[in-house]
Amino acid sequence: MKELTTSLSNLNLKNPVMTASGTFGFGFEFMNFYDTSLLGAIVCKGISRNPREGNRGHRLAEINGGLINSVGLENPGLTDFIDKIIPEAEKINTTYIVNILGSDIEEYLYIAERLSGLKRADAIEVNISCPNVKSGGISFGKDLNLTRELARKLREIFPRPLIFKVSADIPYLEIARICRDEGIDALTCINTVQSLLIDVDKKAFRFNNIYGGLSGPAIKPVALRVVYQVQKEVGIPVIGCGGIMNYRDALEFFMAGASAVQIGTANFANPLSAYEILRDLSEYCEKNNIPDIRELRIW
Amino acid sequence: MITYSRLKVAHIRHLKAGYVLLTLLYDNQMTPPQPGQFFMLKPRNTIIARPISVHNFFSVLKKNYIEFLFKVVGRGTEELSDMKKGDMLPVWGPIGNSFPIPEDKRTAVLIAGGRGIAPLFFLATRLFEKKYEIHFFYGVKNSDELIHLLRIKNLSTKLYISTEDGKKGKKGFVTNLFQDAVGNYSSQVKENLLFDYEGKKSPVCYVCGPDIMIEKVCDISLTGRIKTYISLESHLACGTGVCLGCTVETRGGRLLHICKEGPVFDAEEFYCK
The missing domain is CATH 3.40.50.80 (Nucleotide-binding domain of ferredoxin-NADP reductase (FNR) module)
Structure with a gap:
């Protein structure tokens, strides 16, 4: 396979194909299907300070062109992650990025500080779509001052690359500027799109939590818009994410300005997706004599 | 162990009341299924695969076959019901635990x-x-x-x-x-x-x-x-x-x-x- 190294500020990857948080477990679950060490990076399931059970009731619904989830950030918590999962993840020979979440700034900082001492946490991806308890449940990303404070403090604590993951539902351009100014290495664009589903027969909301997050091909054009705008207006390196089902979808993101991509929902459609996208992308670059994926940008 | 394969449709029968019996030639690299376990079957045009429990697993002339019985209830099962003999279907499994069978011969x-x-x-x-x-x-x-x-x-x-x-x-x-x-x-x-x-x-x-x-x-x-x-x-x-x-x-x-x-x-x- 052709070498496709890429770098996003201080984050250096052996190739630009990563997995999206929440769609690939902790990376070793897919070892039956292929050697996940081949991927550019693995972004693990989001980790909170304490274990989270997740939402009750329905958690998934497939719609035309997409998947809506209301999983509710179920995860084993930081202690189990460090004690039980990290040793398993040592077997994976590629960049390992830990996605973190918090209900207040202190929770993010606590997790980042503990991860800073762990070699296996090559980088952190920060989910800022979580509701902030102290500002009445509004997501972090909607509060620019809070986001700035979070970025600044995380930068002080964590010595390795930091990525912020944004959704299209928050003022992402302002956040991109804040992240750039505070020394955040890259932005993942985008998280799922907030959605709502109604069960007509039951005359009820489909999810106990009312809202869910939409992923899959339906959000790809939205994701491309955000990637392009962030890259053009702000210039911070971008990891494109949203509805990439094959290598041609990935090419669209590189052409829009992304330096790497994350594969999410496609991992459900076919557990080999991320590997196949990497393989096909590599073949495309070889055939078209493209030495650096970033040269694909069309503007 | 859960593995991925593309299995060939050996036979498909449309039974009464929307039931479909789908027989696939098994890939012997895959773990044989136990009663209670299921597979993910991926229709071509859906986003995600469909979980379908194993209905039968048997050998004929040294070839192993796996059988799924399902009812057409939505888009995914409808597409699966349109499969033709010889088509290849992406599947992964066997998934989950199985029915425990007590050692003693109780009823x-x-x-x-x-x-x-x-x-x-x-x-x-x-x-x-x-x-x-x-x-x-x-x-x-x-x-x-x-x-x-x-x-x-x-x-x-x-x-x-x-x-x-x-x-x-x-x-x-x-x-x-x-x-x-x-x-x-x-x-x-x-x-x-x-x-x-x-x-x-x-x-x-x-x-x-x-x-x-x-x-x-x-x-x-x-x-x-x-x-x-x-x-x-x-x-x-x-x-x-x-x-x-x-x-x-x-x-x-x-x-x-x-x-x-x-x-x-x-x-x-x-x-x-």
Whole structure:
């Protein structure tokens, strides 16, 4: 396979194909299907300070062109992650990025500080779509001052690359500027799109939590818009994410300005997706004599 | 071990009442399935695959075949029902745990409602091979939904049928049939059929069907202190333990995952007497 190294500020990857948080477990679950060490990076399931059970009731619904989830950030918590999962993840020979979440700034900082001492946490991806308890449940990303404070403090604590993951539902351009100014290495664009589903027969909301997050091909054009705008207006390196089902979808993101991509929902459609996208992308670059994926940008 | 493969459609039969029997040539690199386990079957045009339990696994002329029985209920199953002989279907599995089979040769009571017959038929074939006594309760809405009646009859020591339209077997619900039979058994305790609290011959129940049916059956079987295993379903995106979409809530309020802790559960986790 052709070498496709890429770098996003201080984050250096052996190739630009990563997995999206929440769609690939902790990376070793897919070892039956292929050697996940081949991927550019693995972004693990989001980790909170304490274990989270997740939402009750329905958690998934497939719609035309997409998947809506209301999983509710179920995860084993930081202690189990460090004690039980990290040793398993040592077997994976590629960049390992830990996605973190918090209900207040202190929770993010606590997790980042503990991860800073762990070699296996090559980088952190920060989910800022979580509701902030102290500002009445509004997501972090909607509060620019809070986001700035979070970025600044995380930068002080964590010595390795930091990525912020944004959704299209928050003022992402302002956040991109804040992240750039505070020394955040890259932005993942985008998280799922907030959605709502109604069960007509039951005359009820489909999810106990009312809202869910939409992923899959339906959000790809939205994701491309955000990637392009962030890259053009702000210039911070971008990891494109949203509805990439094959290598041609990935090419669209590189052409829009992304330096790497994350594969999410496609991992459900076919557990080999991320590997196949990497393989096909590599073949495309070889055939078209493209030495650096970033040269694909069309503007 | 869960692995991925593309299996060739060896045969597809459209049965009555929207049921489809899909037979695939098995890939011998894959782990052989056990009764209760399921596979993810990926239709070409859906976003995610569909979890379908194994209905049968058998060999003919040194070739292994896997069979899925499903009812067309939506877009995914509709597309699967349109498959043609020779088509290749992406699948991964076998997924989840299986029905525990006790070492001692106690009576096995299988209670199936509607498409709940799918995994219980596979279980019956295995119990039959192991020479277990099988009491099969099988209920459907309309009599044309009854699948494989003759084969089930051959596997069973006793077969009880119920239909809501009353055209075959006893009119009504399979739960009533089960209740009546348990009543009869109770009066025959000395024959060690179902209720022998002392001895090792207390039977084991396996249940699969609509939630409400499972609940009623468990109410009866757990009252009789009969070991009961149920097979549950849920919406599922991955089948590999990462989407975390397939939770079911126990009576204690714990959330369990169909693909990891299930799909077969001890009924006492969910219902209590």
